[in-house]
Amino acid sequence: MGYDILSKIIEFTDSEEALEKRLEDVAALLISFFAFDQCAIYLFDQEKKILILAVEAGSKQEGQRVYREDEGLPGLAIKTGKPVFITQFGRIKDVWQGIADKSASGFKTVICHPVKDDILYGALYMRSMDKKIISPKKKKLLAVIALQLATAIKNYECIVHLTDANKKMQDMQARLVHAEKLLALGEMAATLAHEIRNPLMSIGGFTKRLQQQLGADPSHSAYVERIVKEVERLEKLMDGIVRFSDKSGYELSLEDINNIIEEAAQFFEDEFKGSGIAVVRDMTPDMPRIEADRQQLKLVFNNLMANAIQAMAKGGTLTIQTRHEDNWIVTEMSDTGGGIDIKIMSNIFNPFYTTKETGTGLGLAITHTIVTNHKGIIEVNNNMGVGVTFVIKLPVAREQGGNYE
Amino acid sequence: MNEKILVVDDEEGIRLLYKEELMDEGLDVHLAASGEEALAKLEKDKFDLIVLDIKMPGMDGIEVLRRVKERWKNLPVILSTAYHHYKQEFGTWASDAYVVKSSDLKELKTTIKDILNTGRK
Numbered sequence: 135m136g137y138d139i140l141s142k143i144i145e146f147t148d149s150e151e152a153l154e155k156r157l158e159d160v161a162a163l164l165i166s167f168f169a170f171d172q173c174a175i176y177l178f179d180q181e182k183k184i185l186i187l188a189v190e191a192g193s194k195q196e197g198q199r200v201y202r203e204d205e206g207l208p209g210l211a212i213k214t215g216k217p218v219f220i221t222q223f224g225r226i227k228d229v230w231q232g233i234a235d236k237s238a239s240g241f242k243t244v245i246c247h248p249v250k251d252d253i254l255y256g257a258l259y260m261r262s263m264d265k266k267i268i269s270p271k272k273k274k275l276l277a278v279i280a281l282q283l284a285t286a287i288k289n290y291e292c293i294v295h296l297t298d299a300n301k302k303m304q305d306m307q308a309r310l311v312h313a314e315k316l317l318a319l320g321e322m323a324a325t326l327a328h329e330i331r332n333p334l335m336s337i338g339g340f341t342k343r344l345q346q347q348l349g350a351d352p353s354h355s356a357y358v359e360r361i362v363k364e365v366e367r368l369e370k371l372m373d374g375i376v377r378f379s380d381k382s383g384y385e386l387s388l389e390d391i392n393n394i395i396e397e398a399a400q401f402f403e404d405e406f407k408g409s410g411i412a413v414v415r416d417m418t419p420d421m422p423r424i425e426a427d428r429q430q431l432k433l434v435f436n437n438l439m440a441n442a443i444q445a446m447a448k449g450g451t452l453t454i455q456t457r458h459e460d461n462w463i464v465t466e467m468s469d470t471g472g473g474i475d476i477k478i479m480s481n482i483f484n485p486f487y488t489t490k491e492t493g494t495g496l497g498l499a500i501t502h503t504i505v506t507n508h509k510g511i512i513e514v515n516n517n518m519g520v521g522v523t524f525v526i527k528l529p530v531a532r533e534q535g536g537n538y539e
Numbered sequence: 540m541n542e543k544i545l546v547v548d549d550e551e552g553i554r555l556l557y558k559e560e561l562m563d564e565g566l567d568v569h570l571a572a573s574g575e576e577a578l579a580k581l582e583k584d585k586f587d588l589i590v591l592d593i594k595m596p597g598m599d600g601i602e603v604l605r606r607v608k609e610r611w612k613n614l615p616v617i618l619s620t621a622y623h624h625y626k627q628e629f630g631t632w633a634s635d636a637y638v639v640k641s642s643d644l645k646e647l648k649t650t651i652k653d654i655l656n657t658g659r660k
């Protein structure tokens with residue numbers, strides 16, 4: 135006897151179940167083994183320094199939910215680090231030897247056992263309506279059980295931390311792999327683009343000569359015109375790829391983001407009007423400058439606006455907000471173009487990913503690269519069925535009081 | 540007399556295209572397939588302008604440009620390449636103009652004309 139319960143407790147505390155379920159099993163086992171009416175297990179909150187009721191088992195379940203570390207019988211147990219055993223003929227009152235604890239009131243036998251090794255994890259609180267003599271052997275057994283419980287809780291916390299850390303690492307790795315993939319893709323694409331560009335240029339150039347020489351001969355001009363058009367499209371694509379991988383040649387100066395956005399918006403003025411898109415500006419004036427390559431950054435807003443316009447072909451609202459937040463200049467650009475399908479969400483920043491018939495799929499890839507090169511962050515808030523908000527955070531220039539690295 | 544221009548590009552198709560198009564503009568067009576060949580031709584002949592590709596195997600356009608400007612300080616050079624950013628990097632020195640390569644040669648032609656016209660005055 136006795137070792138039964140211990141091996142059972144070990145079994146419970148080592149199981150894969152959620153901690154709460156394991157504690158419940160232990161509490162239930164303690165009740166049946168010691169023939170008590172109630173058993174509660176409290177866990178110690180290391181930050182708030184309080185005991186919080188985790189599980190209760192047994193008949194009347196009305197223990198106090200929370201104990202301060204100097205409160206009641208559990209408080210006494212954890213303060214002294216020793217178990218409190220009370221056994222008496224009459225019922226225990228609200229106050230026992232100057233210690234107020236309503237949870238003990240009405241019982242004849244109460245055990246409060248700290249659950250700890252070097253660190254305090256909690257307390258066991260067992261109560262019985264009958265007067266029970268706890269033999270030294272049982273006391274020892276209880277001490278071993280409490281220690282086993284402490285180990286179980288400790289292990290559990292370790293695993294939770296490990297899982298958290300592991301998850302964080304996996305997330306980070308996934309992001310790294312993604313960034314690397316982008317980079318590799320970009321480099322490969324750039325090499326390809328350079329190789330393709332030259333022959334493309336002579337195809338296009340000679341076709342244009344052919345076009346001139348054929349004149350308006352209707353039997354050929356349609357073909358030749360098609361070739362010229364397609365070559366121009368390909369040249370535009372190659373241009374985009376070269377830009378995408380173009381990491382050098384950034385010319386930084388102190389810029390006002392509102393000004394850059396305004397210039398980009400002006401570029402699309404006709405498109406906004408043509409598609410019935412209202413542009414709402416909510417720009418904070420006189421914000422600190424950012425350190426930016428004006429042309430590159432304009433490309434960012436060009437790309438985002440182009441996407442918004444394409445998403446709102448039947449009209450809508452484009453809201454542009456800028457604000458100063460700590461060391462960041464934050465721009466939010468929201469459209470009402472219906473949002474992005476969750477299924478494709480993870481692809482939108484990949485080069486060549488497009489859902490459009492004539493898209494290159496480079497718009498957002500270039501945008502991402504440029505923002506990153508500016509030590510900035512780009513985020514997407516997708517509101518499925520409504521629209522998309524692109525959030526761009528760029529660091530305040532150092533001369534302007536920014537203190538980013 | 541027609542202005543004499545030297546086109547330096549490692550791609551044959553592009554050399555031929557430039558030749559035909561620029562001849563149509565009434566220019567006397569000569570070709571070089573590499574930086575080395577270009578420098579050799581410049582030693583022998585007198586040119587009014589060079590159109591120079593930047594990305595070439597062997598001696599690249601930037602190196603050719605440097606040597607040209609050392610020896611023939613007043614010979615105008617137009618750099619042409621696929622890279623946009625060279626425009627910024629080399630804008631401050633040496634080359635007289637910069638053109639992004641494209642099957643549409645309008646930009647190149649107007650740039651050549653502008654430079655030759657200023658030279659004539």
Ligand SMILES: Nc1ncnc2c1ncn2[C@@H]1O[C@H](COP(=O)(O)OP(=O)(O)OP(=O)(O)O)[C@@H](O)[C@H]1O
Nearest residue numbers: 441442445473482488489490493494495496497498
């Ligand atoms: N504002 C938006 N609303 C809805 N979908 C969007 C929006 N912006 C981007 N997308 C989706 O992301 C994809 C990738 O966008 P990206 O700008 O990279 O390429 P693209 O617009 O398709 O091509 P290009 O930029 O060459 O015109 C788009 O094809 C579209 O499916």
Ligand SMILES: [Mg+2]
Nearest residue numbers: 440441497498
């Ligand atoms: Mg786009």
